[in-house]
Amino acid sequence: MKLASWSSWLTAIRIARREIRRAKGRSALVVALIGLPVAAIAFAAVSYDSFQLTPEQTVESQLGAADASLRWQFTGPVTQDLGGGYLSGDQPRTAPPTVAQVEALLPAGSRATPMTSGYLEWLAPDGVKTIGTRQVDLTDPMLAGLAELRAGRAPATDHEVALNAAAMRLLEAEIGDEVTAVDRRYTFTVVGEVEYPRYLRPVVVIPPEVHPGLSWHADLSWLVDTPAPIDWAQVRALNRHGVVVTSRAVLLDPPAAADLPPAVAERQANAAQQPIATGSLVVALAVLQVMLLAGPAFAVGARRRQRELALVAVAGGAPAHQRRIVLADGLVLGTLGAVAGLVLGTGLALAARPLLAQYLWHSHPGGVRFFPPVLLAAAGLAVVVGVAAAATPAVIAGRQSVVRSLAGHRGAGQIRRRWLMLGLLLVTLGVAVTSVGAWLATTVLLLTGVLIAELGLVLCTPAVVGLIARLGRWAPVTLRMTLRDTARNRAAAAPAISAVMAAVAACVALGSFAISQQERDAVGYLPAVPDGSAVVSYELWTYSPYDPPARQLLPREQHPEVAAVLAAELPSADLYQLTAPDCPSGVEADRCQVQIPVPPGQECPYWDHPRELTRSQQQEAVADPRCRGGDGFMRMSIADTVVDDGTLLPVLTQADPAEIAPARATLRAGGVVVTDPRLVVDGEVTVDVTAVRLDRYGSNPITDETDLPTTVTLPGYAITTAIGQGTTFLSPAALRATELDPAVVGVVAHTQTAPTNAEEEAARAALRQIHRDLSLYVERDLTRTGASPEVLVLAATAAVVALGAAAIATGLAAADRRNDLLTLAALGASPGVRRLLSLTHAGVIAGLGTVIGALAGLGAAVAVITALNQRDHTIWPVVHPYPLTVPWAELALLLAVPLVAMLGAGLLTRSGLPLERRRT
DSSP, rough: OOOHHHHHHHHHHHHHHHHHHTTHHHHHHEEEEEHHHHHHHHHHHHHHHHOOOOOHHOOOOHHTSSEEEEEEEEESSSSEEETTTTEOOOSOSSSOHHHHHHHHSSOOOOOEEEEEEEEEEEEETEEEEEEEEEETTTOGGGGGGOOOEEEEOOOOSTTTEOOOOOHHHHHOTTTOOOEETSSOOOOEEEEEEEBBBTTTSOOEEEETTTTOOHHHHHHHHHHHHEEEOHHHHHHHHHHTTEEEEEEHHHHHHHOOOGSHHHHHHHHHHTHHHHHHHHHHHHHHHHHHHHHHHHHHHHHHHHTTTHHOOOOHHHOOOOHHHHHHHHHHHHHHHHHHHHHHHHHHHHHHHHHHHHHIIIIOOOOOOOOOOOOOHHHHHHHHHHHHHHHHHHHHHHHHHHSOOOOHHTTOOOOOOOHHHHHHHHHHHHHHHHHHHHHHHHHTTTTHHHHHHHHHHHHHHHHHHHHHHHHHHHHHHGGGGHHHHHHHHHHHHHHHHHHHHHHHHHHHHHHHHHHHHHHHHHHHHHHHHHSSSSSSSSEEEEEEEEOOOOOOOEEEEEOOGGGGHHHHHHHHHSSSEEEEEOOOOEOOTOOSOOOOEEEEEOOOTTTTTTTOOSSBBOHHHHHHHHHHHGGOSSOOOSSSSOSEEOSSSSSHHHHHHHOOHHHHHHHHHHTTTTEEEESGGOOOBBEEEEEEEEEEEEESEEEOOOGGGGGGSOOOOOOOEOSSSSSSOOOOOEOHHHHHHHEEEEEEEEEEEEOSOOOOOOHHHHHHHEEEEHOOOOOOEOOOOOGGOSSSHHHHHHHHHHHHHHHHHHHHHHHHHHHHHHHHHHHHHHHTOTTTHHHHHHHHHHHHHHHHHHHHHHHHHHHHHHHHHHHHHHHHHTTOOOOOOOOOOOOOOHHHHHHHHHHHHHHHHHHHSSOOOHHHHHHH
């Protein structure tokens, strides 16, 4: 760069420094606008880097002082990644390995210690709490760095535990107190306080060799100490025995990609690409929003210095010098914003480390680190944002007429048609890219489309402002002046309107899609029982990683205790016992059940087709009555078959009374009531009787090994107006025909109003005192949930941005209207005119931005939802389409923004006109 250019830049920077001192309020506002995003980036960067662990710390958090950790759940070969993540395997073990078996796989002189991790439920003063529980010997040297005792001693007997600080707070217990498991059969004394530095969530530690009979599904691993490090070749050798290994040597010195299996190499290569791309687009959207908010400040500043810039031209300055003077404002203010943002964000990150450790990361920080590359990038970004926000005013300043500027004239300028056409093109392209992103479920494409569309809307905004100003010729005088002023100074008004528009459009689009998804889920949801009713299942299951699930029924003598709890905690509920078929004595099976197969000729002909159908096949399938049903989902099933004499039928189905009467008659006649019309042929249904022996992964039918009948034909009736699908009602006579025995499998508490969360929690805690595996399910109507908190937060954020943009534009434009105010004062205008002008100016900025943003957001939501529905229209089974919904609650909040902006402007603006203030 030539010396003259450097000199002119230095002069421009000195002028910018002088201007900043003269306009302290506007300068502070721009510094805040630019510095806040930098502060947010600095806060996130410093916090993230501080809580990221070095490779050595990562290994210590997983292995402590051990050389490796082993998980042996298979007898056949397995595939794993470098970090010990299981990818594939078969031939699962049927029993846990012993210490001797584990040590036999390792080099001579190795030592192994078991470590079991899972979750158990504990009784707390305010209910039942699920807490991470570990079985491990805290005195073993291999746990150094992984866990450490802070106070007391390590638990040594089957009635002793150690808690960390979070568990002590949750259970309100200290050393010496007792804590109780959910079934009240096991009470433990707290003998120590333990800390897992990299896991600050609640933890309870019990000794490893103690098996107190607690029912839990836990993960058994082994910490091992070996004479030499376990390299990748040894890891692969252990994989052939079904062992998954997390090795210190492999984590600290990973093998080359050529030595890895293809699946592992691909996973390592693609792990971090998506988050980086997504984060970059989010930062780009934030930068654009800041530029739109800061742009009006530079535009008004350039407008106030119009005469000064004209004098520069008169003194021989070229248009380039005028541009540099305005750009220097952005350079200096951007630098100040960068410094302020870095200092503020870094300070907040350091001060918030204890809170972040406890509530966000749940881990102690790895150290005090500042992530210098990100901080430097954030500082550079601030400077770029400042210069970019001043770019448009700088270009306008370089093109202004010297004569008109010295005379104080202002012109609206012509809107170049090419910018409008480019804006419309970008909007169309952005909507298309967003729709494709929705179709492919790709976040990067979605954000890219949003960014492109937002840029297009920004380019279109000046033309919209000019159009609205032309329509204002029929408006009252004050509004007409405001519209003329807005159109005349579009360089300041258009970015502020665009900022409001972008925030509102994003809120409306996301809110509309979220509500559409909520309504779609509500349509596809099939309730198990009527809304507000509660179910307690007496089928109690015990799960083990090595054995089939064990099923037992709650003993009959405890049924009255359950009824007493429900009557006490849900006093308005009517209780009904649930009875289901079960195996008779002498049948060697885990459970017996009845099923009603779809009769021949009633099967849906499309169930055996691939998932994708042609449009004509999809339409045929939707129109075929044999293919109806099965397109919803259930959160909970109370029982596949219920034995009922007609009492439970109206309670569980909520069917039309016209169908209840014939259904009850069928049950009295010894028949069966179903909710699928296809199952009934000529007034009869075919019932299959099946005995099942459970294995580790499901059921194993063994009907042929019993003396039970395999098929029974009974009278049948189908209810078509039931609230759910899938439940079969079997009369007592029909049960006898199947030769199965009745068994009470649960109780339904039918309520007219749903219980409160406090009532539900109290009932659940009381039930767990009866039996550790008793659970309570309360049916909640999805259609009554209303707008999600996330949508309301989005709306509130957009409202704050809109109000801020309106306030910025209104305050900064006040100086630009000084000549108008002087003229009004000379003509005898009342003092309230100034306040009225500010009020209408705020209304125009916030109103235009809100209305355009709401329309743009709804249009984007329609495009995305249409794309998703178009993608899903050939999927079989039928996928419920997204309804086109309008987020009325959010729109009401956002449409109130112009009114609030006008009210604030009216209250905060002085009514005195300039000439009147001079006289005082």
